């Protein structure tokens with residue numbers, strides 16, 4: 067079989083389990099010319115802060131940056147929808163020469179007067195980093211004049227990768243935490259960090275938590291509200307899902323307010339159940355644990371008969387995974403195993419050494435593990451492994467379809483809720499429908515050696 071194609075300088079970021087002892091280079095700048103699937107720093111900040119629905123989000127930069135991230139995710143809101151409007155200062159040549167601070171000031175004042183937001187986030191883009199506008203000073207001036215927090219997000223696109231964007235978003239949010247009233251918050255209370263409510267999952271998780279007697283103080287950031295984030299320091303625990311994106315905020319809250327945090331995942335039966343048990347264990351109350359066990363029993367009993375029907379049909383099929391943060395990949399490997407499928411390739415944009423170590427522990431012999439991949443490599447892995455389905459996000463979808471391979475969106479564009487027990491059932495159903503679709507008779511799968 068022909069080996070998969072990759073640039074020689076990337077070979078240490080690709081590992082085939084079982085061939086050699088495990089070593090993996092990661093967490094470094096993308097290789098020039100490799101056309102990384104990663105987004106820029108600004109985009110990283112935008113995806114984290116975007117779901118805060120009652121805030122104004124103003125992109126200080128050329129219009130293209132705002133368009134690139136406009137309505138980038140589902141990010142459903144149960145109330146206000148100001149986040150879905152994309153505002154930009156639309157910097158032009160003259161602003162680049164003479165500076166964009168005046169334009170930024172005028173835009174902020176006009177937008178705040180018109181929309182009355184609870185706070186405003188102002189995103190810095192590449193060009194703002196180059197011309198050196200003092201965004202902090204403009205934000206402070208407008209904040210003082212309007213009496214709301216106006217927060218600069220220092221996310222110049224070129225200053226790193228998506229990870230630095232997460233950090234910039236956490237820095238901005240940390241200025242809000244600790245400024246609200248915490249009276250009336252239950253002893254059994256948490257903040258949910260790292261779920262962006264793409265398709266309503268945060269409502270399901272909140273419902274589970276309420277059923278076991280735990281109050282959710284702030285949703286950070288899915289269906290997020292400024293006033294909740296301001297009082298998030300009143301919660302007893304931070305429960306962090308997408309650790310790459312929001313762990314930094316949890317660490318800041320631990321330092322400033324002594325709030326401990328746990329890492330969880332809501333994808334798949336095992337991880338969802340463990341997330342509830344972890345929360346229950348934290349509160350050391352047998353009643354909370356009893357309720358968690360009851361909930362897990364009831365939910366599993368409800369979904370298992372249908373899940374087993376999908377498993378019977380999907381047994382032995384092969385899956386490939388490429389996601390933003392590796393933590394989600396762990397859950398997906400387990401979820402595929404639960405429905406009888408084999409994961410033959412798994413990778414992420416921003417995984418750490420520990421993440422990849424864990425991935426190689428939970429995957430089977432021969433699985434390809436890859437860091438910061440690109441379309442050419444991914445196509446070549448899919449063909450070599452002759453996969454039945456590829457799981458990824460918006461940028462991976464065309465790679466799968468061009469090869470005649472089924473695809474499951476586990477990221478920005480999905481409309482189906484995939485978290486929790488119901489989400490596991492939805493996931494199995496979506497995988498089944500995509501793998502078994504008759505469309506593949508008309509778009510036959512391309513294999514190794516065939517042109518794509």
Ligand code: SF4
Pocket residue numbers: 106107108109127130131134190191192193222223224
């Ligand atoms: S790389 Fe720079 S110019 Fe491109 S979208 Fe990101 S911030 Fe804007």
